[in-house]
Amino acid sequence: MRDIPVLDKGFVRLIESMGGDAGVLQAARVSFAGSSKGEVADRRLIEYLLKHQHLTPFEHAVLKFHVKAPIFVARQWFRHRFGAYNEISFRYTTPSEDFYTPESFRAQDQKNKQGSVAAPSLDQEGLRRSFAASVDLAFKTYHGMVEAGVAREMARMVLPVTVYTEFFWTVNARSLMNFLWLRADAHAQPEIQRYAEALSEGFAQTCPWTYAAFLSHLWTGKNAKLDAEKDRLCSASS
Amino acid sequence: MRDIPVLDKGFVRLIESMGGDAGVLQAARVSFAGSSKGEVADRRLIEYLLKHQHLTPFEHAVLKFHVKAPIFVARQWFRHRFGAYNEISFRYTTPSEDFYTPESFRAQDQKNKQGSVAAPSLDQEGLRRSFAASVDLAFKTYHGMVEAGVAREMARMVLPVTVYTEFFWTVNARSLMNFLWLRADAHAQPEIQRYAEALSEGFAQTCPWTYAAFLSHLWTGKNAKLDAEKDRLCSASS
Amino acid sequence: MRDIPVLDKGFVRLIESMGGDAGVLQAARVSFAGSSKGEVADRRLIEYLLKHQHLTPFEHAVLKFHVKAPIFVARQWFRHRFGAYNEISFRYTTPSEDFYTPESFRAQDQKNKQGSVAAPSLDQEGLRRSFAASVDLAFKTYHGMVEAGVAREMARMVLPVTVYTEFFWTVNARSLMNFLWLRADAHAQPEIQRYAEALSEGFAQTCPWTYAAFLSHLWTGKNAKLDAEKDRLCSASS
Amino acid sequence: MRDIPVLDKGFVRLIESMGGDAGVLQAARVSFAGSSKGEVADRRLIEYLLKHQHLTPFEHAVLKFHVKAPIFVARQWFRHRFGAYNEISFRYTTPSEDFYTPESFRAQDQKNKQGSVAAPSLDQEGLRRSFAASVDLAFKTYHGMVEAGVAREMARMVLPVTVYTEFFWTVNARSLMNFLWLRADAHAQPEIQRYAEALSEGFAQTCPWTYAAFLSHLWTGKNAKLDAEKDRLCSASS
Numbered sequence: 001m002r003d004i005p006v007l008d009k010g011f012v013r014l015i016e017s018m019g020g021d022a023g024v025l026q027a028a029r030v031s032f033a034g035s036s037k038g039e040v041a042d043r044r045l046i047e048y049l050l051k052h053q054h055l056t057p058f059e060h061a062v063l064k065f066h067v068k069a070p071i072f073v074a075r076q077w078f079r080h081r082f083g084a085y086n087e088i089s090f091r092y093t094t095p096s097e098d099f100y101t102p103e104s105f106r107a108q109d110q111k112n113k114q115g116s117v118a119a120p121s122l123d124q125e126g127l128r129r130s131f132a133a134s135v136d137l138a139f140k141t142y143h144g145m146v147e148a149g150v151a152r153e154m155a156r157m158v159l160p161v162t163v164y165t166e167f168f169w170t171v172n173a174r175s176l177m178n179f180l181w182l183r184a185d186a187h188a189q190p191e192i193q194r195y196a197e198a199l200s201e202g203f204a205q206t207c208p209w210t211y212a213a214f215l216s217h218l219w220t221g222k223n224a225k226l227d228a229e230k231d232r233l234c235s236a237s238s
Numbered sequence: 239m240r241d242i243p244v245l246d247k248g249f250v251r252l253i254e255s256m257g258g259d260a261g262v263l264q265a266a267r268v269s270f271a272g273s274s275k276g277e278v279a280d281r282r283l284i285e286y287l288l289k290h291q292h293l294t295p296f297e298h299a300v301l302k303f304h305v306k307a308p309i310f311v312a313r314q315w316f317r318h319r320f321g322a323y324n325e326i327s328f329r330y331t332t333p334s335e336d337f338y339t340p341e342s343f344r345a346q347d348q349k350n351k352q353g354s355v356a357a358p359s360l361d362q363e364g365l366r367r368s369f370a371a372s373v374d375l376a377f378k379t380y381h382g383m384v385e386a387g388v389a390r391e392m393a394r395m396v397l398p399v400t401v402y403t404e405f406f407w408t409v410n411a412r413s414l415m416n417f418l419w420l421r422a423d424a425h426a427q428p429e430i431q432r433y434a435e436a437l438s439e440g441f442a443q444t445c446p447w448t449y450a451a452f453l454s455h456l457w458t459g460k461n462a463k464l465d466a467e468k469d470r471l472c473s474a475s476s
Numbered sequence: 477m478r479d480i481p482v483l484d485k486g487f488v489r490l491i492e493s494m495g496g497d498a499g500v501l502q503a504a505r506v507s508f509a510g511s512s513k514g515e516v517a518d519r520r521l522i523e524y525l526l527k528h529q530h531l532t533p534f535e536h537a538v539l540k541f542h543v544k545a546p547i548f549v550a551r552q553w554f555r556h557r558f559g560a561y562n563e564i565s566f567r568y569t570t571p572s573e574d575f576y577t578p579e580s581f582r583a584q585d586q587k588n589k590q591g592s593v594a595a596p597s598l599d600q601e602g603l604r605r606s607f608a609a610s611v612d613l614a615f616k617t618y619h620g621m622v623e624a625g626v627a628r629e630m631a632r633m634v635l636p637v638t639v640y641t642e643f644f645w646t647v648n649a650r651s652l653m654n655f656l657w658l659r660a661d662a663h664a665q666p667e668i669q670r671y672a673e674a675l676s677e678g679f680a681q682t683c684p685w686t687y688a689a690f691l692s693h694l695w696t697g698k699n700a701k702l703d704a705e706k707d708r709l710c711s712a713s714s
Numbered sequence: 715m716r717d718i719p720v721l722d723k724g725f726v727r728l729i730e731s732m733g734g735d736a737g738v739l740q741a742a743r744v745s746f747a748g749s750s751k752g753e754v755a756d757r758r759l760i761e762y763l764l765k766h767q768h769l770t771p772f773e774h775a776v777l778k779f780h781v782k783a784p785i786f787v788a789r790q791w792f793r794h795r796f797g798a799y800n801e802i803s804f805r806y807t808t809p810s811e812d813f814y815t816p817e818s819f820r821a822q823d824q825k826n827k828q829g830s831v832a833a834p835s836l837d838q839e840g841l842r843r844s845f846a847a848s849v850d851l852a853f854k855t856y857h858g859m860v861e862a863g864v865a866r867e868m869a870r871m872v873l874p875v876t877v878y879t880e881f882f883w884t885v886n887a888r889s890l891m892n893f894l895w896l897r898a899d900a901h902a903q904p905e906i907q908r909y910a911e912a913l914s915e916g917f918a919q920t921c922p923w924t925y926a927a928f929l930s931h932l933w934t935g936k937n938a939k940l941d942a943e944k945d946r947l948c949s950a951s952s
Contacts, residue, residue: 015264018256018300019408026253027324027406030304053658056555059322060408062256062300066268071789072871079532081795084297084410086265091828091903100871108865114805116865127859134855134872141848145841151822151830153903157786157814157876158848168265170257170298172322172408182529189805189867291896294793309551310633317770319557329590329665338633346627352567354627365621372617372634379610383603389584389592391665395548395576395638396610420767427567427629491740494732494776495884502729503800503882506780535798536884538732538776542744560773560886562741644741646733646774648798648884 004198009098009164010068012195014202019061021046021209024173028057047213058174061207065169065199070100072161073192080179083171090165091153094146098164099135101128106190116190135160173207177214185221197225204229242436247336247402248306250433252440257299259284259447262411266295285451296412299445303407303437308338310399311430318417321409328403329391332384336402337373339366344428354428373398411445415452423459435463442467480674483667485574485640486544488674493682495537497522500649500686504533523689534650537683541645541675546576548637549668556655559647566641567629570622574640575611577604582666592666611636649683653690661697673701680705718912721905723812723878724782726912731920733775735760738887738924742771761927772888775921779883779913784814786875787906794893797885804879805867808860812878813849815842820904830904849874887921891928899935911939918943 003011025042028049029035036042049057069077078085088095105127107119138158145155171179176199182188184196204211215230241249263280266287267273274280287295307315316323343365345357376396383393409417414437420426422434442449453468479487501518504525505511512518525533545553554561564571581603583595614634621631647655652675658664660672680687691706717725739756742763743749750756763771783791792799802809819841821833852872859869885893890913896902898910918925929944 016256016261018254019302023254023302027322027408030324030326030404030406052663056322056324060302060324060406062408064257064261064298070871071875075785075789075792078789078792079799084265084294085793086268086294086298088268089828102868102871105859105864105868107863108860114803114867116867119863122863127862127864130855130858131872134851137848137851138872138874141844144844145819146822148841149821149833149836150819150841153828153830154816154819157784157816158845158874160852160872160874161785162871166268168268168298170265170300170410187528290901308633309637313547313551313554316551316554317561323555327590340630340633343621343626343630345625346622352565352629354629357625360625365624365626368617368620369634372613375610375613376636379606382606383581384584386603387583387595387598388581388603391590391592392578392581395546395578396607396614396636398614398634398636399547400633425766492732492737494730495778499730499778503798503884506800506802506880506882532798532800536778536800536882538884540733540737540774560741560770562744562770562774564744642744644744644774646741646776646886 004201006069006194006198007100007191008103009100010070010073010195011066012198012202013066014205015064015066015168017061017063017202017206019173021061021207023060024049024057024207024210027060028054043209043213046209047217050210050213050217055174058177058210059172061173061210063171063173063176063202063206065171065202066166067169067195068098068164068166069195070162070191071165073189073195074165074167075161076183076189076192077169077195080171080175082175082178083169085167085169087167088165090156090159094152095156095159095163095165097139099139099160100162100164100191101131102191115187135162173203173210176203177218180214180226181218181221184223184226186223187221193223197223200226200229242439244307244432244436245338245429246341247338248308248311248433249304250436250440251304252443253302253304253406255299255301255440255444257411259299259445261298262287262295262445262448265298266292281447281451284447285455288448288451288455293412296415296448297410299411299448301409301411301414301440301444303409303440304404305407305433306336306402306404307433308400308429309403311427311433312403312405313399314421314427314430315407315433318409318413320413320416321407323405323407325405326403328394328397332390333394333397333401333403335377337377337398338400338402338429339369340429353425373400411441411448414441415448415456418452418464419456419459422461422464424461425459431461435461438464438467480677482545482670482674483576484579485576486546486549486671487542488671488678489542490678490681491540491542491644493537493539493678495649497537497683497685499536500525500533500683503536504530519685519689522685523693526686526689526693531650534653534686535648537649537686539647539649539652539678539682541647541678542642543645543671544574544640544642545671546638546667547641549665549671550641550643551637552659552665552668553645553671556647556651558651558654559645561643561645563643564641566632566635570628571632571635571639571641573615575615575636576638576640576667577607578667591663611638649679649686652679653686653694656690656702657694657697660699660702662699663697669699673699676702676705718915720783720908720912721814722817723814724784724787724909725780726909726916727780728916728919729778729780729882731775731777731916733887735775735921735923737774738763738771738921741774742768757923757927760923761931764924764927764931769888772891772924773886775887775924777885777887777890777916777920779885779916780880781883781909782812782878782880783909784876784905785879787903787909788879788881789875790897790903790906791883791909794889796889796892797883799881799883801881802879804870804873808866809870809873809877809879811853813853813874814876814878814905815845816905829901849876887917887924890917891924891932894928894940895932895935898937898940900937901935907937911937914940
């Protein structure tokens with residue numbers, strides 16, 4: 001898969017996958033010793049499994065992603081425990097200067113304590129300036145400490161959570177659907193929603209029938225991209 | 239992979255795999271942003287990871303097996319929780335007549351309460367006869383109940399744990415090594431040891447460097463097949 | 477907790493628990509640094525968490541059960557991987573003569589391939605007789621082999637899956653709710669439904685608010701006992 | 715348990731626990747239907763389980779901790795997936811001004827790329843000054859943005875990973891031993907070593923026999939505190 005750019009300097013890249021829809025179907029069918037009777041029956045079985053929460057067959061489809069994301073996004077990501085993670089270590093390596101700067105700062109949502117809303121009235125120019133000044137000083141301090149001989153594992157303590165990190169993530173389709181359900185939704189922070197959308201492309205590519213069934217039968221959230229795909233699928237099938 | 243026959247009617251079949259040694263190395267190297275410097279360095283890195291219990295990179299190599307094994311073996315197998323399982327259901331389907339009959343019955347080990355030892359003095363012929371008679375009656379009773387209209391989920395209650403079942407198992411290399419460590423060892427029941435040996439072939443085929451490093455640096459058990467491979471590897475490398 | 481008898485010779489016993497509703501609330505509140513404002517607010521928070529799938533706080537309430545159940549029930553149980561299991565080993569110990577005999581045999585459901593239905597027309601007396609004869613021969617064969625010196629781990633191979641086993645199960649409230657959702661429901665085999673009902677008593681006792689919220693907001697299955705409790709709760713709160 | 719202070723402003727607090735050594739023993743003994751024969755036999759059983767990697771019984775002892783630690787320590791901590799976490803959210807709440815300032819900065823280890831060593835020659839005074847200046851600007855920028863109306867979830871992006879966070883962690887004794895094995899060891903960053911030492915006190919208090927057996931039979935790392943306890947235990951038992 002080509003890199004899917006996310007935010008200003010991040011990306012999601014599908015490295016490899018195993019199983020796909022066929023792997024899900026094979027695992028599901030061992031339960032009742034059946035075999036495929038064509039696409040219509042296969043897609044109906046996938047829908048049946050999802051609707052009735054028979055989710056173990058979806059663990060046999062596995063995807064591996066390479067991700068570059070700000071630390072505060074990675075922090076939310078790593079709360080999902082059912083997957084394999086390997087992350088770049090700032091004990092070993094010096095981070096690049098990459099950090100995330102939002103295109104525009106959102107205002108605190110007054111109704112939803114954890115949310116944010118578009119804020120045309122904010123002084124975006126000024127905010128960006130003070131944001132950049134703070135991050136710049138952090139990097140300058142970091143490099144100054146490293147040059148003075150301070151261990152990288154200590155110098156990195158000044159770096160802000162908007163700095164980009166990289167990791168590999170191997171995850172099965174069941175856990176990936178759970179991730180999308182929670183992180184593509186409007187309740188999630190917009191930055192991680194963008195990553196969920198990028199992941200959904202890798203998912204659609206490797207497990208197209210499962211992804212379609214996920215949208216039609218599990219997805220209950222709000223997300224412009226996923227909602228549009230759901231609408232397209234529904235009108236195509238009717 | 240061809241089927242590997244196990245016991246009298248069982249098998250282990252490697253269906254597919256993802257990642258392999260290269261996937262392990264790629265995941266490991268993100269931590270310190272390095273890249274391959276050839277086979278010697280790659281194998282040394284795998285050995286380093288295993289020796290220092292940096293085991294997460296091995297979660298990026300994933301294998302899917304199709305297994306046919308007696309229920310009592312499957313029961314020990316399913317205690318390993320880090321993997322995906324889908325098993326044939328005797329609520330849906332009628333089991334074939336396949337059941338496991340040991341080539342020879344082993345005697346109770348007098349030193350090790352849970353173990354068994356070869357027993358030339360046992361009346362193998364007579365044991366096999368009474369074993370078969372008991373299993374035959376179970377199957378006859380099963381079929382009689384099903385013909386009388388009893389639900390399969392109830393009729394199967396008379397079936398013994400020596401009856402064969404089938405399942406798919408998707409597992410990563412880290413969990414597979416843990417399985418081999420525990421189940422290929424002489425302390426495990428000999429029947430599941432045979433399955434562990436068959437799995438080791440699929441492992442050797444998909445992750446040859448990891449398997450070699452596992453034998454050299456983690457494996458501390460006793461198993462004729464694995465010990466011989468370890469000896470062969472050690473003499474080859476010296 | 478007193479033993480709750482299940483089936484003809486099984487039981488569920490709550491051994492100990494940790495956290496309870498208070499533990500759930502404490503963990504949830506760290507997220508927004510709040511503290512309790514009384515029962516109404518506490519119960520509302522629990523309902524909010526369940527409805528929005530914020531399920532991690534429920535992992536801080538932990539229950540430990542001692543269970544005696546037929547092997548075929550234990551086999552379904554152990555498919556739930558998020559919990560700690562320790563089971564009696566028939567490699568070490570000789571099973572008691574306990575096996576499960578159904579009060580009445582159910583017929584195969586013609587609509588639902590995996591289900592069963594009440595069957596007044598079946599020859600219950602005759603079925604019970606042939607069932608008992610088959611299990612009796614299995615036990616006789618087992619004991620004969622053990623007396624002849626055969627290792628317990630081999631002799632047990634003739635024992636049917638209706639034989640009782642015992643295990644300890646430590647599980648958190650999140651996984652327990654998932655278990656109840658799947659196994660108390662009418663789609664599950666009636667025998668494991670009885671165990672799910674017994675577990676629900678231990679759950680109700682240790683986490684009464686969470687259990688009530690589970691019934692009101694998550695439970696969508698069919699089960700006479702749980703449905704009655706749900707009705708009682710709804711009429712009480714209205 | 716009283717708070718155990720860690721670093722300059724952090725702590726570890728044992729909130730509650732379940733099972734303890736007795737819970738481990740009870741779970742282990744179901745396997746062979748035995749019962750306690752006094753302390754000597756009980757401790758020997760725990761040692762046997764650990765030495766032979768029979769680790770499931772240790773999952774029945776569960777501990778819940780409240781932790782306050784810098785974000786970079788929490789990031790290493792949350793890589794341990796087998797436990798329940800709930801963390802304060804900086805999307806909802808405004809962080810206090812608490813951040814970690816090292817007593818003294820360590821130099822980069824020239825032999826071990828990820829390590830650090832004591833560095834008397836570093837200009838500690840100057841380093842602390844530039845460190846504080848960078849963190850101060852980050853907090854000032856943060857507060858400036860919040861006052862301007864920027865959503866907390868965005869303003870927090872400038873905050874450095876040395877800022878303190880808080881979380882609840884429920885973990886079983888098996889996973890806790892794995893954590894200590896990896897994080898109390900000299901290869902781990904010294905800051906998380908201090909947390910591992912604090913956790914070991916809660917462990918020793920709730921599972922004294924298991925902790926002693928862990929030190930004697932599993933622990934192979936280097937840590938002044940744990941090594942001293944191991945020495946004390948060994949000389950006491952000889």
